[in-house]
Amino acid sequence: VTNSASSPFFRTLGIIGVGLIGGSIGLSFKKAGLVHQVLGAGRSTSNLETALQLGQIDHIVDAQTLAKESDLIVICVPVAKTKEILQSIVKHLKPNAMVFDVGSTKMDVIAAAKEVLVDRVGQFIPCHPIAGGAQHGAIAAKDDLFYEKQMIVCPLLENRPLDVQSIVACWEKIGASVFQMGALEHDHIFAAVSHLPHLLSYALMLQIANAPDAEKKFVHAGAGFRDFTRIAGSSPEMWTDISLANRSAILQELDAYLSIIERMKKAIQEQDTPTLQKMLQIASDSRNQWQK
């Protein structure tokens, strides 16, 4: 967790993609006095109007206007769309404007930023707030979405330390705990603790849904199944996007997982009680030690 002394201030914040995350950034940055005005751009006019009515943004503009007028820009779109958003704003960015994203993967976003921004990539600060919810769109945004949540910042060598400090200070002002780490490390950690479990949960749900006796199975599925599959209710678009964006780390974690499953399977086939019980014991002990 990084600390910083003085409070940053930006005259104009531009939010591209004013959904749950973007709208919540608008609300919480305004509430914390970090910005004077907020511009919003996006694909859905009705969603932008909701964001305007709810005070998340002050004006609806197009991406070019937003780029020309903003001192701080946040890109809140599916990670696979980051490149095209950057292409639409790169020629219009103020020389000292800072841009950050909120994507769940970082290596692919940074590759896109380097490709599009080239020698101006130092203006781009990769971020990932560990916050969200089941609901989507501006309608779901909240001014305390990031309060006591983790915020991962993956600074680039090209970033000016003062800019990074300033973004970190913004996140801290809205109550987040900031962690700085490299993008590669970020992608591997979240492949293991977030992306892989999402895929595993989706897969079990798919198996039951496709079973000939699905209805009966759903009748008898209980609390364990409910918790295990809760994340399978997440947005398929978002998780397809993340799975492909972070495929290298995910495939590596998935192979590690499959080798553990094969060891379990073998122990069950061979009725090898001590091996199976030892595996379950280690898992159970570490789950009970980790209480969150």
Place this chain on the structure above:
Amino acid sequence: VTNSASSPFFRTLGIIGVGLIGGSIGLSFKKAGLVHQVLGAGRSTSNLETALQLGQIDHIVDAQTLAKESDLIVICVPVAKTKEILQSIVKHLKPNAMVFDVGSTKMDVIAAAKEVLVDRVGQFIPCHPIAGGAQHGAIAAKDDLFYEKQMIVCPLLENRPLDVQSIVACWEKIGASVFQMGALEHDHIFAAVSHLPHLLSYALMLQIANAPDAEKKFVHAGAGFRDFTRIAGSSPEMWTDISLANRSAILQELDAYLSIIERMKKAIQEQDTPTLQKMLQIASDSRNQWQK
């Protein structure tokens, strides 16, 4: 859900294994006026004394005495121990005594019952209450553990219909919803919706616990991970026992699961967005339709 008219009554209930389930049966059967007195037998004297103090049982006896004096006997031990418990009581059973179990698997328990009870197997009624908790032992027992919970009964061809009806009526009296089904069907349904997710959850926990950067991963693991791995905190002994007892159905479900994972993996490797998204969409839709 089965309905029955008159209330059954047993002079003496014998509980072998007075833990969370056994103790809760003692409390709830007494509370519902289903039994006159309750005998308890088990391995741990201190646990039996707790059960006695808490009114779950009225007398501590050995298994033979329990068998000789009880009109209704419930076996609440790990499924792999069922055979040895039946062997210890078979010679002492009253001619009209009914015996039921509460094991999470049924085919193996029935095989043990047929082997040990032979022509008296009709006295054995296989049951599986879908209830439990994180705590263990008599100390954790509650008089409402089965209230509004599912109770699966897998009657044998050899059972007298009146006996089955009587057991069903007991469960209903303590507030459970009774479902009758075949043992093979039971084992396949619970392999899919309970046993498999437990193993998958244990496996992910094991993977993170064994990672060189485990500590860092646990710091960043969030709510999705917490829910996905909650069941990995369950008893390793109990789940080793269940995994081996129901290995045939579990291995079948595990192979079906692995083939879904292989399809997902291929879609990710080939960056096949439509296929991956369709899979996640079906899973997500059915999770959101199933709300429990």
